[in-house]
Amino acid sequence: MNIYKKGRILRVSILLISTTLISIVFFLICRNNYHDSFKYNLISRFLSNSKFNIDNPSNEFICQELQQKINNIINPNKSPWSITALDSKGNTLVSINSTFPRIPASNQKLITTAYSLDKLGPNFRLKTTLYHNKYNDIYELIGEGDPDLSPIHIKQFSSSFYEHVMKYREKYSSYQFYLYEENPLHWWPKDWGLVDRKEAYGAPITRLALTSNATNGAVLRPKERLLKLFKNYNSLLGVDTSFSFPRQDRFRRFLQPRTKLKVIYSAPMRALLSLANSESHNFTSEVLLRHASQNWNVEQSSLKLEHWLKNKGIPTKGFVVTDGSGLSRANRVTSYGLAHLLLKMNNHRFSKLYRSSMAIIGVRGTLSGMYVNSELKNRFTGKTGTLTGIRSLTGILDTINGNIFVSIISYNAIEPEKKIESILSEIRIANYCM
Numbered sequence: 001m002n003i004y005k006k007g008r009i010l011r012v013s014i015l016l017i018s019t020t021l022i023s024i025v026f027f028l029i030c031r032n033n034y035h036d037s038f039k040y041n042l043i044s045r046f047l048s049n050s051k052f053n054i055d056n057p058s059n060e061f062i063c064q065e066l067q068q069k070i071n072n073i074i075n076p077n078k079s080p081w082s083i084t085a086l087d088s089k090g091n092t093l094v095s096i097n098s099t100f101p102r103i104p105a106s107n108q109k110l111i112t113t114a115y116s117l118d119k120l121g122p123n124f125r126l127k128t129t130l131y132h133n134k135y136n137d138i139y140e141l142i143g144e145g146d147p148d149l150s151p152i153h154i155k156q157f158s159s160s161f162y163e164h165v166m167k168y169r170e171k172y173s174s175y176q177f178y179l180y181e182e183n184p185l186h187w188w189p190k191d192w193g194l195v196d197r198k199e200a201y202g203a204p205i206t207r208l209a210l211t212s213n214a215t216n217g218a219v220l221r222p223k224e225r226l227l228k229l230f231k232n233y234n235s236l237l238g239v240d241t242s243f244s245f246p247r248q249d250r251f252r253r254f255l256q257p258r259t260k261l262k263v264i265y266s267a268p269m270r271a272l273l274s275l276a277n278s279e280s281h282n283f284t285s286e287v288l289l290r291h292a293s294q295n296w297n298v299e300q301s302s303l304k305l306e307h308w309l310k311n312k313g314i315p316t317k318g319f320v321v322t323d324g325s326g327l328s329r330a331n332r333v334t335s336y337g338l339a340h341l342l343l344k345m346n347n348h349r350f351s352k353l354y355r356s357s358m359a360i361i362g363v364r365g366t367l368s369g370m371y372v373n374s375e376l377k378n379r380f381t382g383k384t385g386t387l388t389g390i391r392s393l394t395g396i397l398d399t400i401n402g403n404i405f406v407s408i409i410s411y412n413a414i415e416p417e418k419k420i421e422s423i424l425s426e427i428r429i430a431n432y433c434m
Contacts, residue, residue, distance in 0.1 A: 063093045063433030066426065070094050073422045080413040084335040085397075085427055086343055086405045093404065093433060098336035101318030102409045105385030107338060107392045108326030109285045113273050113357060114345050115305050116288040118312075122353050126266035126287070128208070130157045131258040132164055139164075140258070142180045142248070143207040145287035146266040147275065150211060151229055153264050158233035160262040165239055174240040177230070181223060182207050182248050182296050189298045189323040191330050202327060205286045205298075207248060212283040248296070273357035277383055278365030282325035289324030298323055314341050326385060335407035338394045342405040346396070358382050358395060371421050380424060385409075391416040399428045 066085075074081050074096070082102050085094035092098075116124075126144040133140055139161055143149065165175050187204035188197055196202035200214035206222050210229070213219045227243055234241045266272065276285040286298070293301035302321040309316045320332040345354050359365030362377030366384045371377060382395015394407040404427055410416045 061091060061433075062095055063430070066430045066433065067094050067096070069426050069430075070096060070423055073419055073426065074413070080411050082335040082407075082409045083423065084339040084407045086339045087401070088343075088346070088403050088405075090340075090343055093430075094427065095336070098339075099315075099318060099334045101320070101332040101334055102392075102411060103329055103387065103390050104326055104331055104333040104338070104409060105387040105390045105392050106280045106282075106326040107333065107383050107385040107394045107407070107409070108321075108324070108331050109276050109280065110338065110358075110383050110394055111305065111309065111321070111333070111341060112285050112289050112292075112324040113276050114341060114348075114354060115308050116292040117269065117273060117350050117354055118308070118348065119292040120269065120288075122269050122350055124269045124272075124291075126272075126291070128153065128157075128264045130160055130261045130263075132261055134257045134259060137168070138176045138178055139261075140178045140180065141208065143209070144266075144291065145205065145207050145209060145283075146264070147209065147212045147272075147281065147284045147287065148266060149209060149264070154210070154226070154229050155233050156264070157262055158230060158237065161234070161241075162237045162239055164261055174242060177241050177243045179208060179223070179226060179230070179243060179245050180248050181245050186296045186298065189328050191322060191328050196327060201282050203283055205283060205290070205296075207296075209283065212281070214283070270353060270357070273353065274365075276325075277357040278359045280359075280366050280384065282327055285325040286323065309337075309341075312344055314344060326387075329387065333409075335394075335409050338407035338409075339405045342394065342396060342407075346403070346405070355381055355396065359384065370417075371424075374421060374425065376421065376424055376428065379428065380406075382406075391420070393420055397424060397428055399430070401431055404428075 070083060071078060078096055081096055082098060082100050083094055083096040084092070084098040086092055126146040128141070128143040128146055128149055131140040131142070141157060161177070187206055188202070192202055197204070198218050198220065200217055203213035203218035204220070204222055206213060208226055209222060210219070210226060213222045219225055223245055230243060231241070272284055272288060275281045276288060289298070289301050289305065290296045293304040295301045295304065302323065306316065306319065306321050309319065315334070315337045318332055318334050319337060320330065322328045322330040345351055348354060358381045359367035360378060361367045361370055361380040362372040367380070367382070379398040380395055382393060385392030389412045390410070391413065392409040397404045397406050406424065406427060408420055408423060413419065
């Protein structure tokens with residue numbers, strides 16, 4: 001082989017390797033790390049120069065006059081914004097960077113609660129149950145993550161335990177108690193930061209969670225707290241008890257007959273949904289995700305949620321689900337997908353229950369203090385989302401032309417609160433294309 005051929009092969013090899021490396025780097029930026037401003041702008045420029053239209057992915061009709069007014073509000077730079085507005089027929093009225101994947105923050109809860117309501121139904125309640133295992137005379141407590149489980153309930157379980165063991169006092173001098181809990185590896189999504197895990201909003205997701213494992217901050221050792229409380233109550237009753245924490249999966253392995261001694265039920269689904277959406281309670285959202293998917297491994301439950309979205313016909317291109325609450329910064333959604341989710345749920349058999357769980361501008365929940373003195377008060381029902389640099393708002397806007405389904409997500413935008421108010425106000429009064 002002569003020198004010319006060797007040089008040609010070398011140049012082709014270098015070109016192929018370089019192209020491959022550039023593709024890999026670009027994929028990693030898109031998939032995991034694009035929350036940095038530079039990366040956002042880089043990907044935006046790439047998409048805007050490609051044949052894929054991030055403003056109008058399906059070449060749908062867009063109300064150009066309204067679109068221009070929204071552009072004027074967010075100018076001079078629209079790259080930090082993703083905005084979608086749909087009418088009740090599914091027509092796209094506004095579409096700005098609508099298929100650009102962004103971090104949703106707590107807007108993620110709208111997805112989780114829709115999934116949970118569809119899978120579990122309106123009559124679902126969480127249970128915490130005390131059993132007596134007749135075969136080995138072991139008392140067993142198993143929970144489902146009731147966010148309102150309290151020390152008072154533990155006292156009630158202890159009293160029920162005492163009433164039952166009194167029948168066996170002559171036979172035994174000590175009693176064994178199993179408190180079933182989930183594998184600690186499942187207590188937090190992997191990408192929840194260590195700082196967040198110490199805060200009340202990042203408390204561990206467990207089955208036996210007193211006050212949702214939070215007081216002024218997260219209760220990082222929930223089993224020890226529960227055990228201490230039980231020991232105190234049983235000691236006052238004069239019952240000698242030994243405790244252990246078998247893993248949840250061991251409960252099903254015992255086929256011996258059990259007797260239910262006491263069951264405490266959570267608030268109904270209506271209240272659980274409201275706690276998740278209106279009050280933006282992370283713990284409740286995570287528990288609902290696990291029960292809807294029938295899996296306490298959040299990675300597997302997130303995959304089931306993604307499959308549900310696709311099966312429901314929600315546009316999920318760019319979606320990445322990593323938790324149920326939106327605390328993870330690895331979540332990715334599009335304003336286009338979120339608006340279509342609300343439109344789909346508006347026609348769901350439980351649509352009224354779903355909508356009633358959301359906050360209302362100037363009236364209820366996390367939106368109660370927003371835009372109180374504006375014409376938007378009591379005219380927008382939805383969900384806020386806030387993380388460092390992230391501001392999102394998705395919901396249903398009551399306009400002179402009926403319901404409009406709106407999703408707005410911004411990253412490092414200037415004066416996002418003021419501009420979101422202006423955007424909603426403009427959409428509310430628009431009648432150019434409706």
